Amino acid sequence: MSADTPYREELAHALRVVHAASVLTKSVLRSLKNSVSAETKADDSPVTIADFAAQALIISALHAVYPADAFLGEESADQLRKNEGLAERVWQLVQQAQFSDVQQRENAHARLVFPATKEEMLDVIDRGTNAQLKGRVWVMDPVDGTATFMTGNQYAVCLCLLVDGVQQVTAIGCPNLRVNPQNPVNVKVHEELVDESGFGVILSAIRGEGTSVRTMLSDGLGEPCKIEVRSSTGGKEIKDLDLIESALGSTSLSQAEHKAVAEEVGAKWPGTVIWSQQMKYIALTLGATDVMLRLPLDKARYTHVWDHAGGQLLFQEVGGIIQDIDGGSIDFSHGRRILGDNNYGMIATQPGVFEKVNEAVKAVLARRT
Missing domain, CATH: 3.40.190.80 (D-Maltodextrin-Binding Protein; domain 2)
Known part of the structure; x- marks a missing residue:
């Protein structure tokens, strides 16, 4: 990727925040030994403290860099405003993620920006309730696959920059996916292919620049490995x-x-x-x-x-x-x-x-x- 590739900076930020949110969600799994409880949203779908905290982290960090951009996320803070105990648990998780980021970054300018108060965290989550997809909009699903996240199986931390409704940049963390980035193709992906000791992988792309996969480490990312563009199914009947x-x-x-x-x-x-x-x-x-x-x-x-x-x-x-x-x-x-x-x-x-x-x-x- 050349230095003048459009959206190169956006990709770097997307990788950073998705990595941080992936580590956050995996820490919840490990602390609760792969048995996460859920609240029920108005549409009867499950949501966990990890969903809320990851959305707060992603939006807060990106808004600090791109204050004019809009955000669209799956979660709103309505439930947290009605449940002080739930809001406090999410706030504690956000603070833990901030402490971890500070420990990892010697340079204060390299640190992610987190909400300063619990009330600010709620407002940040609600930035994701945007309904219009005009201009630059960061679309996210902080935990896609909440039901299988709760049981310690596969889930994804998803972020995509849409510009006037067109996908331009994406980073998707797969914290439980056990794949070798140097030879990722044709692995038999399934729910039980879980990275027990690590933090899985992250896939990313800029429109027109191909797709790469990297290992996620506790304190950063491995080197990107480009996935070859295929023209067929490799001879499969x-x-x-x-x-x-x-x-x-x-x-x-x-x-x-x-x-x-x-x-x-x-x-x-x-x-x-x-x-x-x-x-x-x-x-x-x-x-x-x-x-x-x-x-x-x-x-x-x-x-x-x-x-x-x-x-x-x-x-x-x-x-x-x-x-x-x-x-x-x-x-x-x-x-x-x-x-x-x-x-x-x-x-x-x-x-x-x-x-x-x-x-x-x-x-x-x-x-x-």
């Missing part, structure tokens, strides 16, 4: 394609039709099973799986921007193809939700097999009554 899926019965997507697509191309189903949506993109990027389908039952089904922004860029930068069912690119410019009226479903595949998978999807959907 259609019948041997690995279709990545969520745990069976755990999604409102049409898994029966996912299975029917696999049968249409003669492949087994399910292949790889991963809960975290962003970890699905990580598995695709590393070549551990070949196809990801998101077939909703109707256009009322929506998904959230933070579940896809960044992960898609990682995969596309190694040659991956992603379109909606109608053949359109995924549009991140319409706010917090990716609506079915704008992008109906998704098909993501390794290069060389998209057309055959797309034909199978069309055949299966044509059978709907």
Whole structure:
């Protein structure tokens, strides 16, 4: 990467804050021995102290560098404002992360900027409730895959810079993923492939510059290793394609039709099973799986921007193809939700097999009554 590469500075900051948030979340897992309790949000999805604290850390540090930028995160501070005990636990975690950062950085100018008070922490978290995706917006999911994070399995710490709805920079930490960055491709990613002693890996990309993977250490990052751009699935036959899926019965997507697509191309189903949506993109990027389908039952089904922004860029930068069912690119410019009226479903595949998978999807959907 040359010194004049656009967004080089943004990538450096993204790597730094995602690394710090990854270490923070992993410290929660280790202190609670991989058994993390959760609160329940208004939409019945789980959230932990790690989600809140990581979002506070990321936004605070980036806002100090880019005060004019906007932020979009999964969490808001509403629950913390109603629960003083929960807010105090999150605040203690943020303070612990700040103490760790101070210990690691001799130069005060190199330290991350943390909230100065508990009330400021709540306000910082709420900076992520931005609903507009115009201009420069940092989109984050502080813990993608909270359910499997709670059990000590795979999860991701996700950050992506959108500029007018276009992915430009991403860094995604995988604190529990045990992968050798010098030979990461085609490893069989699964929930139990856990880095017990270390801090996993971080994948990153700048649009047009490719995707790299690094080891995460307690006090920094290893050297970047570029993932080669692929033009095919490496000679794998259609019948041997690995279709990545969520745990069976755990999604409102049409898994029966996912299975029917696999049968249409003669492949087994399910292949790889991963809960975290962003970890699905990580598995695709590393070549551990070949196809990801998101077939909703109707256009009322929506998904959230933070579940896809960044992960898609990682995969596309190694040659991956992603379109909606109608053949359109995924549009991140319409706010917090990716609506079915704008992008109906998704098909993501390794290069060389998209057309055959797309034909199978069309055949299966044509059978709907």
